[in-house]
Amino acid sequence: MSRIYTLILALLFVSSLAVAQQTLKGTVYENGTTIRINNVFVRDDNNKQVTITDKNGQFEIRTATGHLLIFNSPGYVPDTVYLIDMKPKKIMMVVKTINLNQVNVTATRTEFNPRVEYKQVYEKSKVYVFSPSTWFSRDAKNARRLKKYFQKDAEERHIDAVFTPVYVGSIVPLKGQELSNFISLYRPTYKFIRSNNSESMVAYINDSYKKYMALPPDKRQLPALAPAPDLQ
Secondary structure, three states: OHHHHHHHHHHHHHHHHHHHOEEEEEEEEEOOOOOEOOOOEEEEOOOOOEEEOOOOOEEEEEEOOOOEEEEEOOOEOOEEEEOOOOOOEEEEEOEOOOOOOOOOOOOOOOOOOHHHHOHHHHHHOOOOOOOOHHHHOHHHHHHHHHHHHHHHHHHHHHHHHHOOHHHHHOOOOOOHHHHHHHHHHOOOOHHHHHHOOHHHHHHHHHHHHHHHHHOOHHHHOOOOOOOOOOOO
């Protein structure tokens, strides 16, 4: 009898969780504009559910009131939203600017490893020949997009660790906003960094500096952010 009673309590507990957690919908915009941002990483800090915005900046995630949602996207300041209701959300993300006074904490922080923290994403992203549901299901497609997001994020982190304001500023005579603009305009690709040594990097920075100084003053400013490619 006690086992049956325990089982009933467990089922009631699971049922209450299922009812409490619902699907929240929303759209992410660039602050002050009508530009919708795709490939924004959305994470529920309470239940660890994750998703990513589609090409229209829209997202759906299993969550509940009282939970904290965290939004991340390269080029934007991370945003957090505390849920007081389950109404569709309109998230406004602020464009990130380079802070030259920011210290390099890469060596002291714990390295983010999505394969450890989000093992379920990599499992769901696998395609099995004899399991059609792994090809076309919503969860599987979403997991594959998240996997690409994690890969892109790792590449951007590597570029940040190499192409730092301190390093670039030790090679070219730029400071302040000019250095920020230069770093953004001539940010190398991940492929370039992986396939070149330090001497090639110095040559690239010096060559880029000559091109930068040859530009008209109005062309040395940061261009508007282009929409991120959709990770289908």
